[in-house]
Amino acid sequence: MTTPAPDARLRKTAEESVQRWLDETERAVRGVGADTEALRKHMTGVTTEQRRTWWAQRVQDDARQSGERLLRDVIRPRRAELADQVFVLLQQKDPRPTEQELGRPTEDTRRMLAGLAPATAAGGEILARVEAATDAVAELIGRVPTLDALRTGKIAELALARQSLVSPFAHVDQVVAAAARLALPEYPQMAIADEVAACTAVRGALPDERRFPEDSDRALRQAMDEAVHRGADLTLEEQRRAIVGPFDTALAATAKSIEEITVRVQALDAAFGAYTARVSSAQGTTDPWTVKELVGFYGTEILGTLCALPVEDARKVLMRLADRQRSEAMSQFQRRWPADTPQSTLRWAFSRLAEYVPYRTDRTDLSPMELMELMAAHLSSYIRSMRGPNGERWEP
Secondary structure (H helix, E strand, C coil): CEEECHHHHHHHHHHHHHHHHHHHHHHHHHHCCHHHHHHHHHCCCCCHHHHHHHHHHHHHHHHHHHHHHHHHHHHHHHHHHHHHHHHHHHHHHCCCCCCCHHCCHCCCCHHHHHCCHHHHHHHHHHHHHHHHHHHHHHHHHHHHHHHHHHHHHHHHEEEEEHHHHHHHHHHHHHHHHHHHHHCCCCCHHHCCHHHHHHHHHEEEEEEEECHHHHHHHHHHHHHHHHHHHHCCCCCCCHHHHHHHHHHHHHHHHCCCCCCHHHHHHHHHHHHHHHHHCCCCCCCCCCCHHHHHHHHHEEEEHHHHHHHHHHHHHHHHHHHCCCCCCCCCCCHHHHHHCCCCCCCCHHHHHHHHHHCCCCCCCCCCCHHHHHHHHHHHHHHHHHHHHHCCCCCCCCCC
């Protein structure tokens, strides 16, 4: 004769049944996305082996974190609640399970006991959460080809944008090389130094484009990790924003750099063109000594002052100050306008010197040497007689 099991026996059976079901559920949760090869087979739309490996790891990490959170926050804390509900179901069984049935369960009894936990309210809620988590992983796997293609497209877009910088940067290098080939190269290099520095700053501020794919991966990983910690799943649009964010930042910076380098290259060309047109070109220089003497006496700022003059005026100034062996023009000019003369005043003085009308004579009895001496004396006299910008006389 069989004896109905007492409540204590039903309670023990309920707890054992729940534990078995929770163990099975936990194994199922941990198994979601665990098969790497199966994951990779679902990612045939991803173009490279390296990216398939990255995405498989990403899916597995996401599934693992989601599963751990589900076990920690939803499943394990409800063990006692589940046992109580299964205990009630066992009590409500008619006929009530016997000691013999529970002590030596048949296959039918085992199936009955296995079905109790999922049949409870708590068990149903747990199953729904497990199913939702499994569906979320499957949905992520399905999105992978689209998301990776988006990343690949942004890499290509950034590379194309960066191509617009290749030519301006190469042009800067060409101008620097051209300056180095001129006579007295240190002077054209000084004349373009500020513009070259500005171009170099634009180039230096441009981040390495190779880092942005990694930044994109990092942004997506962070967004997904944060979503898991919140107990939420990212939408496709949220994942897209995470992927493109670093690229859009890079594209905006590239557009700004293109705009800046365009302006800087124009300024560089203007500075180099001003120097070569007035002072020195690939065909030679007006007089290396004249340029060197002016820079040595007035400082490198004098190059900017010369380059600010009209081309013909600058050439006339350098020509008239050039012949140190037969003319006192340079020494007279330096005495008239000493080293501490403001550059604005020197520019004014250069303009007056450019206006100088060379000595002319109809005399035919003069030797070439005598004529040159008269011309030099006339120029020196002109320089000594030059008034200041406000009409002031020079008192030697």
